Amino acid sequence: MSSDNHWRVIRLAEFERPDAPASTRVQQLFQHIRNLFPQSDEAADDEEQADFPGYREFDLKAGADALEDALGEWRAEGDAGIKFLISPPFSGTAAIAREWAQRHHWNKLTAPAEAQLSGVDIDAWWQDQATEQWLIDDLANYWQRRTDGMAFVRTLLPKLMRGELGQGLVICDSWSFAFLQRAWPVHLPNVYCFAAANEALLRQVGIQADEKKLKALAARALGNVGLALALWAVEQNDDHDLPSMPPDCGDETAFVLYSLLLHRSLSGAALQRLLPTIAAAQLDVQLLQLQQARLISYNEEQWQVTVYGYLAVRDFLKSRGFYVDAF
């Protein structure tokens, strides 16, 4: 790896968040208190506030190089089996892995259809796309948090670990991974992630600021490059504040947000199947309220938490005792 490349792949157990300077901790505390006591006038009713500034996407090649440094030997040996790469939301890990897989001509596997999730017929799913080396770029699409939505992944994971389906890299969202470890309590070997972003990496992805600011930014973004870029874009634009939780958030709000983070994105219908306890009309109200607060967005018929709202949502769920990710 070039000494100019600050991307690093590490074992998940070695992951440590960047230390937060005192000023950042005060800021985080302030944000936490703001979430606890939401103001009704904070809802986005201003057209200018509605659209957040876009943030520059970073070059994936350096990340793919780091991945090759970590996994190159294993890839070259071609041993059957899998390695997990855990991806915190918006970190760009899946995009980096796709770049790496494309470079080495690994096929990206297509997730099973929703109807297949309740079955255990792995062969029917595998036959059409059988290949020696492959990439699963989002394991969250291979299960759903329904009583009949976990049979497929529970059958698939042992097969993958035994190497029955060849050699593969599995990208799993950090929230999904936390839940799956609870649902399928097996100690998983070979679990990796990218090391937390530090000042040097933030500079490498194009954020130009002094050391102190970069350190504070890395801490605020929990070491997540995508989050850091989004926070930086907001910081550079005086017209925008990060969204915060709207008033009257209750259990139902938390259930919707947690489900969206578990599965990265969901259609309204899929969300309704996951949360039958919430009436359809009430679910629509929750989704619209969260969309107005700019905490979630609706693209291509899928709801997902916005990068700008992620920190507020994570803090909200954590303060209510939800099982949050390890990042």
Added chain:
Amino acid sequence: METEKIIGLFKTVTSDAVIEIALVIAVSVAIIWLSQKLFPWLAEHLHGKQRLFVLAMIPTLRVVVFVLATIWIVPMVIETTVQNMIAILGAAGLAIGFAMKDYASSLIAGIVAVYELPYRPGDWIEVDGTYGEVKHIGMRAVELVTPDDTVVFVPHLKLWTGLIHNANNGGPSLMCVTSFYLTADHDAHQVKQLLEDVALTSPYVQLKQPITVVISEQPWGTHYRLKAYPIDPRQQFQFMTDLTARGKARLRAIEVKFANLSPEHAVPVNP
């Protein structure tokens, strides 16, 4: 002569002392009143351990303020010699023993409750068959609100002799047990796995806590008890409703038969 002795116990109270005593009482009452308004309001915005900690501060603060105010006021009114204190405590004890025994016993039990912590605001307790959430701990009684929104006042006196069942004991973990009754002829392992998944996929479930299913065979069929914890104790009834509704739907899908007893064959089953 006796009258002089009694008068001798007390100091001459000046107008300054009266004002000071009135001020101490006013400030104490104000602090207690404020704490009873402010802390519950703050607790409403918090969850889990933080909420329970803030609620538990209310009775503790009240006892601390009460003790401090007493220490402040008593020496201003009474000559605090050993002889005087024995005389006053003796007289007070006699009066309490005859006239206000139960009331005094409740007050003392209320103070004991503050450090022994058999219940705290936010706890779910059962006393003499009444189950509910502790909303307020007063000087004499504890105020419960039942799931049917009825307020029940239980004197602290119960602490001395009664059994207090505390379901969460100051923490956010409260186990819920949901029962399912099936006829005997079915695959118990399949049903056990299914019920565990029903709990695991409930949005209310606390994933940090274990989920277990206990099976017992009965003359009428099989009794399944699904044990799991909600994220917040206040969600226990919605949680059990969700488990029951989704559990029934899944059990119907695998075509097991529910036990269906006529009333004369029904046997009481402890929850």
